[in-house]
Amino acid sequence: MPTATAEFIVIGAGIAGASVAWRLAPAGHVVLLEAEHRPGYHSTGRSAAMFDRAYGNATIRALTAASYEFFVNPAALGLDASLLSPRGVLYVARPDQRAQLERHYESIRTLAPDARLHDGDFARGKAPILREGLFDRCIWDPTCADIDVARLHDALLAHVRRQGAEFARHAQVDRIERTGTGWRVHAADRTYEAPVVVNAAGAWADEVAQLAGLSPLGLQPRRRSIAVVQLPESMDPRGWPLTIDLAETWYFKGEAGRLLVSPADAVDTAPCDASVDDEVLAAGIARFEAATTVEVRRVTSSWAGLRSVFRDIQTAPAVSALVAATALGRPAADSALLEQTSASRLL
């Protein structure tokens, strides 16, 4: 088969690759290569889908804040309604975690300006299943929201295709070579050449870098799992916020008639099709039960996925803008943000 040429090859069609491909497509022919049959098969389709300004380190928070406008006004994608639906987040703290809570509050105030400190009664008013007397302080940020990840991802890929990009599934990149002017990439039975290759391979990003003869950055995939817990009919969790204990040893979020509970696990794992470790899930559910009045009788389903840079969905609009500027050799619109975004600050 003849070699296909393009201006840009993007490896991986999760939220990161789809966002970058969408930003690059107006500037030249893009080839988007995805190993799986379905582009959201790995982390992008397995997340808790939260937008939380108070989450992560300073770099993640800066990227999250810089992504907000895109999520609420995705007109550039032809979408007329916000991709965020309000939920709110509670970070709850025991009396012995008070100093840590106050430090966390001070560190997030600038980028999460609506966040406020409250007492334990406020927390129980928002999330009535919290055990009485256990948590005496909380941070409440009403701007935390659910992201409609499927709508975002589908719209990005639809635009990419409409702009004439080639999107290949079942196209696992297994060899990358330098050419005089750029790169030759082998995927399945095809060969592609382009001056610029973007590595958006998620948990496999270091492996793909090594295929190209580059040094790995040390992107360590970590497994995180979620259990879907059936609640008694008398409980309606729809208005409950995302609720996280300050040390992040569990979190929960309500949906109609059911609760998503995560042990907030972060277990180092080789890149793979991640699956739940039953013991880790059971231990996480026990921590959740100790913190709440819920007795988990039935887990209706569960899943696990890999995270390497924490929260790439809520940061994807800003990160893809920085990556596209770099790929195009243009100055980033937000150079201060670019400076803050070196890999060492993300990890």
Ligand SMILES: Cc1cc2nc3c(=O)[nH]c(=O)nc-3n(C[C@H](O)[C@H](O)[C@H](O)COP(=O)(O)OP(=O)(O)OC[C@H]3O[C@@H](n4cnc5c(N)ncnc54)[C@H](O)[C@@H]3O)c2cc1C
């Ligand atoms: C349980 C859980 C909860 C989470 N909750 C949140 C949250 O609330 N908010 C948030 O913002 N983030 C959350 N995250 C993190 C978020 O899901 C990920 O950071 C994000 O989806 C990563 O996107 P990605 O495109 O980098 O990776 P992926 O979606 O994994 O995409 C990478 C793609 O690259 C492809 N690929 C790999 N190697 C090759 C190759 N050699 N050739 C071709 N293709 C290749 C893979 O098949 C894959 O489709 C959560 C993650 C988990 C697991």
